Amino acid sequence: MTLDAGRGDATHGTGAQAPVLLPGDPRQVGGVRLLGRLGQGGMGVVFLGENPDGRRVCVKLIRAEYALDPRFLARFAAEAEAARRVARFCTAQVLGAGTDGDRAYLVTEFIEGPTLTAALAADGPMHGSTLDSLAIGIAAALNGIHAAGVVHRDLKPSNVLLSRVGPKVIDFGIARALDALERLTESGNVVGTPSYMAPEQFRGTTTTATDIFSWGAVVTFAAAGRPPFGTGAAYQLMHRILAEPPELGTLDRPLRDLVTRALDKEPDRRPTARELLLALVGDAGDPIDASSRILSTRWTAPAVTRLDDSGVAGPLLDRPLVEPAPARSWQRRVLLAIAAVALVAVAIALVVKGAGDGSGQPGAGASVSSGTSAGRAPSSAPASPTPARNDARVITIGERIPPEGLASLGVGEVRPYRLHLDAGIDLYVSGESCADPVRWQLYHPVRGLVASNNLCQQQGPYTLTPGDYELRVGSPGVDGKYAVTLTGR
Structure with missing residues (x-):
């Protein structure tokens, strides 16, 4: 599930206006009072909400056509429950999920801070201890996500929020429900964001190693201001990711060496999230405790700036990239991809x-x-x-x-x-x-x-x-x- 759609939040950031509800928007979902829209995308709408206890939350209201499919609802409920087991450290906590009428919804912790995309648009690439802290925080989040049996599947800069206490990874696990629906309907689609997708995702396979590849791509983006395989049409990115080496810019060692390992085209040769974390924090006891100490002393939260497509505040929904299905041959997949992007x-x-x-x-x-x-x-x-x-x-x-x-x-x-x-x-x-x-x-x-x-x-x-x-x-x-x-x- 991608999260690139723009949003606004009046209570955070500079020059922002208060989020408002549009005519026809619900006023309450699952017992949460809705205060205004934070953004929308192909999968649904994200609202700023308030729990009965006054706590601010994000409410993701999934589009009705998804909620009409019982197979999607079953996988959505299972993935939401798995996501609730993910440790809170460096992630946005999943608070609840369910259905309200003909719509499925997900309630998550509201995180104050810009996305990584927004921060780089405002301040440029990261370096030094800030970059190291970002790499540690995202690796720690993946370690917790994978420990709960969840695969993110769509880790990218707009899914990383830069809070006061460190980076927070959002929207993990839910993409699997959509991916499962696509597979069950035999549409042959895969879910992801092309610049940050691992080679195996283009072939319809996703494991925890997929998230490690995306970690390497996100860290490269943070250091260089561009993904390691550039941007462009989906078929171009597919070719570069499958056949060309990454461009890491001026990324310094030892982080450069870890990113190179993470971007290995063979999943089995990539480190695990825990191995990444241990390499990043060194032999300092428990890696989570070490990560917490490092972030508390070295992390510098960016100024909240309203410059990017993602703006400020909690997570958003957007349409997942839909790529042509694995076919009888790789050449046919490429031709299908070219045809799809050229004809729309x-x-x-x-x-x-x-x-x-x-x-x-x-x-x-x-x-x-x-x-x-x-x-x-x-x-x-x-x-x-x-x-x-x-x-x-x-x-x-x-x-x-x-x-x-x-x-x-x-x-x-x-x-x-x-x-x-x-x-x-x-x-x-x-x-x-x-x-x-x-x-x-x-x-x-x-x-x-x-x-x-x-x-x-x-x-x-x-x-x-x-x-x-x-x-x-x-x-x-x-x-x-x-x-x-x-x-x-």
Whole structure:
């Protein structure tokens, strides 16, 4: 289960607005009073909730079509119960699960802090003791998750929250329920997020070693600002992960050596979570006690900043990546993957909401422009600031931008759009299809990448300060046959 969708939480972070309930949203689920939406994705909606005792929690309300399948409900209940047995250290505690009417829900601990994705977008890559502490905390979380008999299956930067006391891994185990449903319906799909998937996941196999591979990919992202196999279309990532060595950037030893072992393409050659932890903390007695001591003295919590697709606060749901099934031959799987990403047509809309403006128009001073010529996009988001382009024309709000010239952010030409803000706004990004989401990136000329995501349904708000931004949009495939529309509300 992926967690890239944006969210907002008024009680945490700077410049954030209070989460609100939309018309039609439930006011209570499973005895928990709902206070507002934190975000949504292909699997459902996440709400900020309050228990009868006043404790703030996250409530994940699963989409009704999943809850209608009794096989999904059975696996969901089993996985939620297993997740409740996971030790709290470096994880977000699962508090309960059940059904309310025709919807399944999961209640988890509310964690205050940005995601790893958001922290890097705001402050850049990690290094030194902060990076070491992050690696230790995630390894400790995996050690507890695996000890409870659970496999995470979708460990990635947006599933790591940076709290005051250390990193916290969220959304473990639930992806297995969806994966089981896909297998039972014989759709041949696998669940994961491509940049952080292990080779065996593309073949439909997942074990605890899969999470170790993802640990190596996440630590590399934290150190270098990019995943070890880059970004781009799913079929490109599949090839790199299966056939090419990882790019670890300037990651220093001894952490570099551990990451290299974790990213071994053969699961049997990767260390276990406990072996990782012992190597990270040294021979210092119980590894969990040692991890706790290290985090208490070396961990520096990042400033809460609202810059990224994930924003601040507790975990979100998003649509899991759906890859073609294992077939009779590996060549056929690759062809199916290429066909799937090349044929899907989608549309996105930018919704620019001015602070305190309910007129349906962009906020004061907001204008959006489109570049008249395209530049080749890198295979991954650059860590350095990206200057805004000047060859732009003003796009009328509501005008449909034709699909010609739009292509993948990983390959081909990508059309940029310029967004000039005379005043701060809350930016919402909306999409019409979850079948194969559009990739988008938002840059600031000084701060560099400030937000990015695989677009599927509405995301945001992204609280932006005045200035010039460049938005890049690209298809998940090669041809990029979709349209873009800019709207305000």
